[in-house]
Amino acid sequence: MPLPAWWQVVTPHKDIKEKSFTEAVFAADLGDVLNGTAPEEYCDPRLFFAKTYLTAGLKNLARNVLERLTSGRGDPVIQLQTPFGGGKTHSLITLYHLVKSFSEIDHLEQVKELASGAAGFAGVRVAAFVGTSADPVKGRTPWGEIAYQLGFYEVVRDHDVRRVAPGKERIKEIFQKSGPALILIDELLEYIVKANRVEKVERITQGQTLAFLQELSESVAASEKTALVLTLPASILEHYDEEAEKALAQLQKVSGRVESIYVPVEGMEVYEVIRKRLFEDPGDQKVHRLVAEEYLKLYQGLGTEVPGEVRETAFREKVERAYPFHPEFIDVLYERWGSYPTFQRTRGVLRLLAQVVGELYERKVVSPLIQSSLVNLSSLPIRREFVKHIGNEYDSVINSDVTGKAVRIDQEIGSEYEKYGIARGLATAVFLYSFSGAQRRGVTLPWLRVALLREGVPPTIVGDAVNKLEESLWFFHAEKHVYSFKNQPNLNKVITDREETIEEGQIREAFAENLAKLTKEGPFEVYLWPREASGVPDNRRLKLVVFDPDLKEGAPETKAFAKELLEKAGATFRIYRNVVFALAVDQDAYAGLKGKLRRHLALKDIAKDASLVLAPASREELQTKLKQAEKDIPFQVINAYRHVGWSGNGGVAWRDMGLPPAGEGSLTGRVFRCLKDEKPILSSITPKLILEKGMGQDEEEKSIREIYDIFLKTPGFPCLESEDVLLKAAREGAEKGVFGVRTGDRLFFREPLLDPDPESLVVRPEKAAEEKKSFSGRPEERGKTPPGGTEKGEEKPGPEPDGSPGGEKEKRPRKVAIKASVPWDKLSSIVTGVIRPLKTSGAEPEITIEIKAEATGGFDRTTLDSKVKETLTQLGAKVMQWEEE
Numbered sequence: 048m049p050l051p052a053w054w055q056v057v058t059p060h061k062d063i064k065e066k067s068f069t070e071a072v073f074a075a076d077l078g079d080v081l082n083g084t085a086p087e088e089y090c091d092p093r094l095f096f097a098k099t100y101l102t103a104g105l106k107n108l109a110r111n112v113l114e115r116l117t118s119g120r121g122d123p124v125i126q127l128q129t130p131f132g133g134g135k136t137h138s139l140i141t142l143y144h145l146v147k148s149f150s151e152i153d154h155l156e157q158v159k160e161l162a163s164g165a166a167g168f169a170g171v172r173v174a175a176f177v178g179t180s181a182d183p184v185k186g187r188t189p190w191g192e193i194a195y196q197l198g199f200y201e202v203v204r205d206h207d208v209r210r211v212a213p214g215k216e217r218i219k220e221i222f223q224k225s226g227p228a229l230i231l232i233d234e235l236l237e238y239i240v241k242a243n244r245v246e247k248v249e250r251i252t253q254g255q256t257l258a259f260l261q262e263l264s265e266s267v268a269a270s271e272k273t274a275l276v277l278t279l280p281a282s283i284l285e286h287y288d289e290e291a292e293k294a295l296a297q298l299q300k301v302s303g304r305v306e307s308i309y310v311p312v313e314g315m316e317v318y319e320v321i322r323k324r325l326f327e328d329p330g331d332q333k334v335h336r337l338v339a340e341e342y343l344k345l346y347q348g349l350g351t352e353v354p355g356e357v358r359e360t361a362f363r364e365k366v367e368r369a370y371p372f373h374p375e376f377i378d379v380l381y382e383r384w385g386s387y388p389t390f391q392r393t394r395g396v397l398r399l400l401a402q403v404v405g406e407l408y409e410r411k412v413v414s415p416l417i418q419s420s421l422v423n424l425s426s427l428p429i430r431r432e433f434v435k436h437i438g439n440e441y442d443s444v445i446n447s448d449v450t451g452k453a454v455r456i457d458q459e460i461g462s463e464y465e466k467y468g469i470a471r472g473l474a475t476a477v478f479l480y481s482f483s484g485a486q487r488r489g490v491t492l493p494w495l496r497v498a499l500l501r502e503g504v505p506p507t508i509v510g511d512a513v514n515k516l517e518e519s520l521w522f523f524h525a526e527k528h529v530y531s532f533k534n535q536p537n538l539n540k541v542i543t544d545r546e547e548t549i550e551e552g553q554i555r556e557a558f559a560e561n562l563a564k565l566t567k568e569g570p571f572e573v574y575l576w577p578r579e580a581s582g583v584p585d586n587r588r589l590k591l592v593v594f595d596p597d598l599k600e601g602a603p604e605t606k607a608f609a610k611e612l613l614e615k616a617g618a619t620f621r622i623y624r625n626v627v628f629a630l631a632v633d634q635d636a637y638a639g640l641k642g643k644l645r646r647h648l649a650l651k652d653i654a655k656d657a658s659l660v661l662a663p664a665s666r667e668e669l670q671t672k673l674k675q676a677e678k679d680i681p682f683q684v685i686n687a688y689r690h691v692g693w694s695g696n697g698g699v700a701w702r703d704m705g706l707p708p709a710g711e712g713s714l715t716g717r718v719f720r721c722l723k724d725e726k727p728i729l730s731s732i733t734p735k736l737i738l739e740k741g742m743g744q745d746e747e748e749k750s751i752r753e754i755y756d757i758f759l760k761t762p763g764f765p766c767l768e769s770e771d772v773l774l775k776a777a778r779e780g781a782e783k784g785v786f787g788v789r790t791g792d793r794l795f796f797r798e799p800l801l802d803p804d805p806e807s808l809v810v811r812p813e814k815a816a817e818e819k820k821s822f823s824g825r826p827e828e829r830g831k832t833p834p835g836g837t838e839k840g841e842e843k844p845g846p847e848p849d850g851s852p853g854g855e856k857e858k859r860p861r862k863v864a865i866k867a868s869v870p871w872d873k874l875s876s877i878v879t880g881v882i883r884p885l886k887t888s889g890a891e892p893e894i895t896i897e898i899k900a901e902a903t904g905g906f907d908r909t910t911l912d913s914k915v916k917e918t919l920t921q922l923g924a925k926v927m928q929w930e931e932e
Contacts, residue, residue, distance in 0.1 A: 050338055050415040050502050053371035054408050056330035060098075063325055066405040077139050077233045078180030092144035092152045100323035101157055102316040105138055108309045112142055112274050113165035116227045119271040122307035124264050127278045134320075135278040138309075139175070139231050142276060146229045147173040171272075172197050175231040178238030183252055184245055189232070190218075190259050197225045210251065212259035218266040227272035235260070236279060236298060240291050253294055261301045317396075318369040318377060324397055325404055326371075338415045339366035341502070342373075349506055354493045366416070372400070373416040375497050379479050386484035387436045399432040419479045420472030420499045425450045437482050440534045448520040448532065449474045456515050467504050469512045477516075477523065481531040489531035526664045538665045538672070545649040554644045555596075561644075561684045562593065562714070569715025570768070571628070580608075581617030583627065587759055589728075589766070591718060593630045593688065600631040600690035600701065609692050609699045618907050623759045625766040628727070629692040629699070630718060640687040647676040682707065685714050693727040696763035700727070729765045732772060734780030737809060740764060747814045748789065751777055752805040770805050777803045787815025794818055806882075866897070895927075 058064070079085035088094055101109075108125065115121035127135040144152065145161065149170035152158045162168055174196035176189045187195060191207030194200045199221045206213040222228065235256065242252030260277075267275040279298055322329055329335075343366070346357040356362060357375075365374045380396045390396075406426050407417060414421060424430050424445050434441050449471065456470035464470060476498035480490035490498070496509050517525050521540035522532050536544075559575065566573040571591035574583050583592055592612060598605040609629045615621055650673040653659060661669065685707045692701045704721045711717055722728040740761075741754030751773050758767045767773060778800045781788040787796035787810035788803055796815040810818075882892055900906075911931075919926060 050341055051334060052411070052413045053416060054411060056334050057322075057326045057371050058328035058330070059325060059404050059408055060327050063401050063405050064408055066409065076177070076179070077136055077143065077175055077231065078177035080140055080143065081175055081177065082180070089140060092148040093155070095140065095144055096152060096155055096157055098324055099137070099141060099157075100316075100320045101141075101161070102320065104309060104316070105141060106161060108138060108276075109142065109145055109161045110164055111309075112146070112229060112276065113162060113168055115274040116146065116171050116229060116272050117165040117168045121274070123268045123270070123274055124307065125274070125276045126308050127276065136233060139233055139276065139278065142229065143173055143175060143231060146171060171227040171229060172225050173229045173231070175233070176235070176238075178232075178234035178236065178241075181238050183238060183242035188212075188252075188259075189235070189238070189256060190263075193230055193263075194221055197221055197228055199224050210255060212255040212262065215262050215266050218262055219270070222266065222270045222273050228274075230263070230267065230273070230275045232260075232275070232277035235277065236291065236295050239294050239298075243290060243294070250290075257294075257297055257301055260298065264301070315365060315368045317381065318365075318372070318374070321372065321377065321397065321400060322370075325401060330371075335367045335370040338370060339363045342366050342416070345500065346497070349496065349500075352493060352506065353496050357497055371417055373418040373497075375494070376417060376419040376422075379419055383480065383483040383488075384433070384436065387482075389436050390484075395432070399429070402426065402429045402432060414501050416501065418476075418498055418501065420468075420476045422475050422479065424475055424478065433479075433482075438534070441532075444522045444532055444534055445478065448516075448522050449478055452519050452521070453516060456512075456519060460515075463505055463508055464512070469499070469504070469508055470516060472499050473509070473512055474516055474520065474523070477530045478532050481533070489526075489529040491529055495530070526662075538661070538668050541653060541659070541661075541665075542646065542649050542672075545653055546645050548652075549645045549648045553648055554641055557644050557648055558596065558640070558684070561680055562688075565681055565684055565712075565714040566591070566593065569713060570719050571715050573715065579617075580612045580615050580621075583612060583616065585616035585619075585621050585623055587623055587626060587756075589768070590627045591630060591715060592627060594632070596632045596637055596687075598631060599634045599637070600703075601634075605631055606699065613694045613699060623756075624694045624762065625727075625759050625764060627694070628718065628722060630688050630714075631690045631692070631701075632687045633689040633703070636683075636687040636689060640683045643676065643680060643683045647673075647680055650676055681712060685711050685717060688714060691718055691721055693722070693766075694762055723768075726765055728768055729772060730768045732767065732776050734776050734783065734785035737773065737776055737780060738786060738811070742809065742811070746811075748808045748810040750805065751803065751807050751809060754809060755805065774803050774805070777807065777809060780809070784812060784816075786810060786812050787818075896924075 061067075076085060076089075080089050083090060088098055108127075111121040111125070115123060127138050145158065147170065149158070149162075149168065153162065174193040176192045181187070181189070181192065186192075188207050188210055190203050190213055191200065194203045194207075200207070202221050202224075203213045203217055206217065239253045239256055242256075243250055246252060264275060267273050279295065340363060343358075343360070343363040346353050346362070350358075362374075368374075369377055377396070380399065384390050385396065403417065403422055406423050406429060407421060410423075412421055422429060424433075430442070430445060434445075453470040453474035454468075457464040457468055460470075473495055476495055477490055480494070480498075481488055492510065492513060495513065496506065499509060500506055513530065516523050517530075519539065521536050521543070522534065523539075524531050524533050524537050562575060566575070569591075571589045574590065574592045576595040577583055577592060578595070583590060594605065594608070598608060609631075612629060613621065613624045613627055621627070650669065654669060654673055689704045689706075690701055691704060692699045694700075702721065702725055704717065707717055719728070723730055737754060741757050742749050751770070755767060755770050755773050758764050758773075777788050780786045781795040781800040781803075782798065784797040787794050788800050789795075789808040789810055790800070790803055794810065794815060796810070796812070796819050882894070916926075
């Protein structure tokens, strides 16, 4: 069963629940209470005690004062102090109401408990001096104000008017006339500082005030039933100067002679103070314990991934005492933000928590506890409580990263990120940990887990989310695994700014460079970004035409260019269309690639910029990012060129190769594998396919080269990887008797064929079988009369030694030269019937071709240079004469 949300258990005070409270409610000021201008919660003694949690320190203080005022026992002079300030003024107001209005509140259980050791107490005179309210120029002096409130101003009137401190005799005279009295002094240093600003050099007020404080302290200590309680700051505020620091030291020295120091709030009592002040109903204690137990189990299950402190059983009590707040949240406010003098610790925490509780209660955010990751920095009142202590420039930091980029990360990733606001929550927690009046700033990953993890949130998500923040945010800094926000941009912002200076031409150039490297090797002739089909020659070699990235797959102009490329080679029709393959970019992948290229160029530019000053950690991060970008770019380029096209029966066939496998390092290699898988390129064929695709029904024999050309030319036919594919199939076909293969004057049929060449002839099996059957002699005498007789077995005289029949000597020419006019479409027959027999009977024939051609409109340069000359060059021909008219 899931844990209940905190707002299902506790009930905030009405003004917090309805968000109708004012900041003054949490700004306790003794001067306003004296003047009757403070909020009702402070002016009304009964309401004040109803919302006040009496800590052990506050109880001890109150009991000591009551005992001193009734019996004369107890500490006469008390200084209130809390670490880093805060809570002192609230204690003075407690004493003020307790003593001055005792008869109005003595029925309250809290008051009865406090007065249990002060039998017969019915209230005494109270006088209070508040330095922040007093006017050091025209107002009454501390001695004048105290005497006035006790009802004996005339005793010190002259001293007050002349602003000279009275001696002990005057002070004792007042105490004797007033009887038991409580004297409260708050913010005395502030009074001295204000007076010094007026008096400039003489410092009259400072000296007289110090003298009065000394005389007062000693007089109170010597009296029977009078108590003095004063407050002094634990440290100098930012707006104080060196003189103020000296004044504080003197005040502490003077009062320290006779005072006792009390700490009103200690340890985990602060949790009770907060809960009492913010919630009218704390809810069921059993639920508090249940939630505390479940959080402890969560942390213990995570082991060393969270700090050891939260895995100890003592932390369970801490969670229970802090409910509905996570103690981590309260602690970061007290320990980090509370160290800012302007935060006024307790009242600052209360004011901020009231804003947070009201906002979360209104939105009904589901969580067993209120954690720092749930603070909504989009709320202007909440944001203001933080920003006013650290500077308005952090408004832009919050807008940019916490409520901007972090939120977009959650939206883009979705799932748990969006459901629980993972990135935003972590960014918020890091922001809260980033500021302190001391040097302790930033947060580690283990404490971030404590700030974020709750029921339903997968623990494994934190590390990944922090990495995403580090990659995307502009003011998020990571130094030695400590994360924080600063108002200086991090490397991400420097990179983003530099990216804006990268031009499109630079991106294209970088793209082309990477593309050239990835297509450098492979089975294809590669043509990068041609603008015209004439730029791709028409020959037998495999060609990969990589389209310009502006020609995206599926676009009409891309389809048109692909069709032109496969059908034409300039002004003429393309003959070898099956060897041409097109490659086009994927629109979405290319958009991502451009971003990667832009970032890579920016990183390189930053690394070369000697004028740019980066912190050592950022410089190291820069090198890491640069190396990673250099590693990622090749894969991204390969991924962008995903669409491959080839000639089909209906025009151009396109296929999406999909995402490349991890580690893919060759674009041409990937395309080649895809084409073999899809079958437009064959690395092997069956002998039967040679007969089916390579020979017409009326053709009894054809050369392997002619058959190879058919596969390269005919639309819809697969393209063979090379002539070796046919040669291998020819050997297999001859051996298995699928067909015969004639090499020279020998026919191979149902027998091993070792080394056919492209000029070898494929012979239909019927003809091969018939020819084999008609002759059983030596292969070189095929077609001749078998030796030793006639076809019917009759003996005939054999040839003479010189080879002439019947003994007649035959004249055999040793050289032959032929010049003939041959129809162009019969050239293959010349090879079969003329060249091959000559080659079989002697050495390699030397062939000189004399070609004359004439065209009425003239021959274009593409035909002459890219076709004719290119073919002769590929054949290894030596051109002895080339004339043009």
